[in-house]
Amino acid sequence: MKLVFKMLILLVCFFSLTAFSKEVKFIHITDINLNTKNAYLLQKTVKEINQYSDIDFVVFGGNNIAKANIDNLNTFLYLLKKVNKKCYVLLGSNDVFASNGIDKNYYLKRVKRALFFRHSDKPNYVFKKNGYVFVVMDGSKEYFQSTNGYYTKTELDWLDKTLSKYENNDVVILQHFPITIAKSQWLQTAKIDEYIKVLMKHKNVKMIVCGHYGDNDEKKIHGIYNIITESYSENCAYKIIDMDLDDDYVATFLVK
Numbered sequence: 001m002k003l004v005f006k007m008l009i010l011l012v013c014f015f016s017l018t019a020f021s022k023e024v025k026f027i028h029i030t031d032i033n034l035n036t037k038n039a040y041l042l043q044k045t046v047k048e049i050n051q052y053s054d055i056d057f058v059v060f061g062g063n064n065i066a067k068a069n070i071d072n073l074n075t076f077l078y079l080l081k082k083v084n085k086k087c088y089v090l091l092g093s094n095d096v097f098a099s100n101g102i103d104k105n106y107y108l109k110r111v112k113r114a115l116f117f118r119h120s121d122k123p124n125y126v127f128k129k130n131g132y133v134f135v136v137m138d139g140s141k142e143y144f145q146s147t148n149g150y151y152t153k154t155e156l157d158w159l160d161k162t163l164s165k166y167e168n169n170d171v172v173i174l175q176h177f178p179i180t181i182a183k184s185q186w187l188q189t190a191k192i193d194e195y196i197k198v199l200m201k202h203k204n205v206k207m208i209v210c211g212h213y214g215d216n217d218e219k220k221i222h223g224i225y226n227i228i229t230e231s232y233s234e235n236c237a238y239k240i241i242d243m244d245l246d247d248d249y250v251a252t253f254l255v256k
Helices: 002-020 041-049 070-080 104-114 153-165 194-198
Strands: 024-029 056-059 088-089 125-131 132-137 171-176 204-210 217-221 224-228 239-246 249-255
Touching: 041 070, 070 104, 088 132, 171 239
Parallel strands: 024 056, 056 088, 132 171, 171 204, 204 224
Antiparallel strands: 024 239, 125 132, 217 224, 239 249
């Protein structure tokens, strides 16, 4: 009886720890620059991603397609549906172009349908996992092509209100365009000081995950951990991010 009792105690402890664990592990893959000719590379990577058993979700971090046209978008959505994990899609500088008939509304409605209506059709949105709030910021332009991102006042006001709404939660921001300094002005996000002013009003943003600059880079700025993932289109690279912010734990691994 004592042995059985001890085993029951151990099982209760195990399931209690599991139930209250706040660890989140996800894949960040960005700047795929997919077209119909290089799609076989992403197809291989999707098969690889599907083999992971401990990944909570996958973030496609923008510049998912090389040029905003229907063939590229259809190819991306076809492969997106092959991922056997929850997916979240962001927009980059190449993904939308209204003159080609692919504006933000069209792109994200197609993404939502491809993911069986379990995805937002808005460019700025929120989702939650294990008590953490993930905030997706857009910054892309749809009416003219530009490699520079820009977070409009409307977006920053939305971010401000969202951070206030979730003031008691740790927040991770996912966006294509970084708010750090780029090596090239052709890539530099515009008016980053305005964005930083919003962040400094709040204490709950713990991490920002981006792409766009091409390099693999990680640094703390204003107490916020900024992660930039290397472009997939260079070496088929993606990043695994393992986090438990309650324990101030963030580990990353770049897969090539």
